[in-house]
Amino acid sequence: MKTSRVTLTLLIVISLGMGVAKAEPWIAVKTGYNCSMCHTNPNGGGMRTEFGNAWAQMNMSARPISDDSKPWSGLLGPGLRIGGNVRADTTYHTIDGQEDRADMALSEGRVYLQIQPLPDLEIYFDQRIAPGGSLNREAYARHWFGERQWYIAAGRMYLPYGLRLEDDSAFVKQISGLNFTTPDTAVLLGREARQWNLQLVVSEGAQSLRGKALTARAEFVHSAWRGGASIHSNQTDFGERNMLSVFGGFRTGNIGWLAEIGRVEDTSLPDQSQEHDIGLLEANWFWRDGHNLKLTTELWQSDMGSTSRRQSMVWEYTPWPFTQIRVGGRVLSGRDIQEHELLFLQLHAFF
Numbered sequence: 001m002k003t004s005r006v007t008l009t010l011l012i013v014i015s016l017g018m019g020v021a022k023a024e025p026w027i028a029v030k031t032g033y034n035c036s037m038c039h040t041n042p043n044g045g046g047m048r049t050e051f052g053n054a055w056a057q058m059n060m061s062a063r064p065i066s067d068d069s070k071p072w073s074g075l076l077g078p079g080l081r082i083g084g085n086v087r088a089d090t091t092y093h094t095i096d097g098q099e100d101r102a103d104m105a106l107s108e109g110r111v112y113l114q115i116q117p118l119p120d121l122e123i124y125f126d127q128r129i130a131p132g133g134s135l136n137r138e139a140y141a142r143h144w145f146g147e148r149q150w151y152i153a154a155g156r157m158y159l160p161y162g163l164r165l166e167d168d169s170a171f172v173k174q175i176s177g178l179n180f181t182t183p184d185t186a187v188l189l190g191r192e193a194r195q196w197n198l199q200l201v202v203s204e205g206a207q208s209l210r211g212k213a214l215t216a217r218a219e220f221v222h223s224a225w226r227g228g229a230s231i232h233s234n235q236t237d238f239g240e241r242n243m244l245s246v247f248g249g250f251r252t253g254n255i256g257w258l259a260e261i262g263r264v265e266d267t268s269l270p271d272q273s274q275e276h277d278i279g280l281l282e283a284n285w286f287w288r289d290g291h292n293l294k295l296t297t298e299l300w301q302s303d304m305g306s307t308s309r310r311q312s313m314v315w316e317y318t319p320w321p322f323t324q325i326r327v328g329g330r331v332l333s334g335r336d337i338q339e340h341e342l343l344f345l346q347l348h349a350f351f
Contacts, residue, residue, distance in 0.1 A: 108131075201216070231245075247260035
């Protein structure tokens with residue numbers, strides 16, 4: 001019974017497709033910047049800053065805009081900024097013993113809005129408008145103090161945990177349950193300095209269980225490498241879910257490396273406890289302007305006797321500013337599961 005549950009979980013994870021791309025931590029590793037250089041959220045992901053929009057137009061595409069052009073900044077007026085993402089996917093699945101399946105879908109339509117009534121006060125919204133109608137993902141207020149090195153935020157937000165990978169279906173994101181599909185109502189205290197990023201969060205619990213959760217994340221950023229750790233503890237009426245992750249990145253020439261390992265101990269399921277060890281290693285080869293080749297290997301081991309592996313290869317082509325084409329494939333294999341292969345093509349427009 002336990003093995004079948006693991007198999008079903010894996011198939012659901014992979015059948016969701018390639019995940020929805022939200023952030024690119026390898027770019028931060030490549031440039032040596034903090035995530036806050038390109039995103040309004042110090043943890044990365046979501047709305048892009050004025051610098052992030054300019055970098056996307058002048059440094060990321062195969063045909064960047066000229067120096068004398070005025071780049072899109074996202075500013076609509078004093079204290080008002082807008083952004084968004086639209087993604088359309090074509091996927092092809094093969095699962096041993098099942099009929100092959102091809103799908104086409106609009107996987108994401110998302111709008112970001114930031115209102116800044118005061119220099120140190122920001123109000124932020126992340127609203128998914130497609131598919132399936134409108135759904136709020138983030139809505140919070142953030143106040144900066146201490147010469148903008150400290151901030152406090154309250155509202156609905158994504159919890160800071162591990163690397164903010166572009167792939168929500170990666171084992172380190174799916175098994176932890178803390179990704180771009182699981183916002184939580186929380187209060188966050190953070191520090192944003194040149195080399196140290198710290199966050200401490202008290203939340204309702206992103207695992208859809210009654211109780212309270214505590215999350216902490218710390219990261220040291222160097223121009224050529226970075227490393228950090230995060231913990232999450234969710235106390236519920238049924239038990240506890242405790243997690244630890246260690247993560248980092250570095251660059252060698254045009255290759256940006258990312259790595260994360262994690263441990264999940266869960267006693268919140270009725271009459272059942274689970275322990276999971278998860279890991280990821282990723283290489284991003286930005287071999288010429290507008291072209292990035294992403295190679296990823298992942299491992300998931302559980303105390304139920306299951307060992308799963310996933311390998312991915314993705315080519316990301318950005319022909320023009322704010323337009324990206326992603327082509328790739330992923331293979332899932334392991335003990336007590338059916339091998340699963342996924343091919344996909346995604347068109348991504350962002351601003």
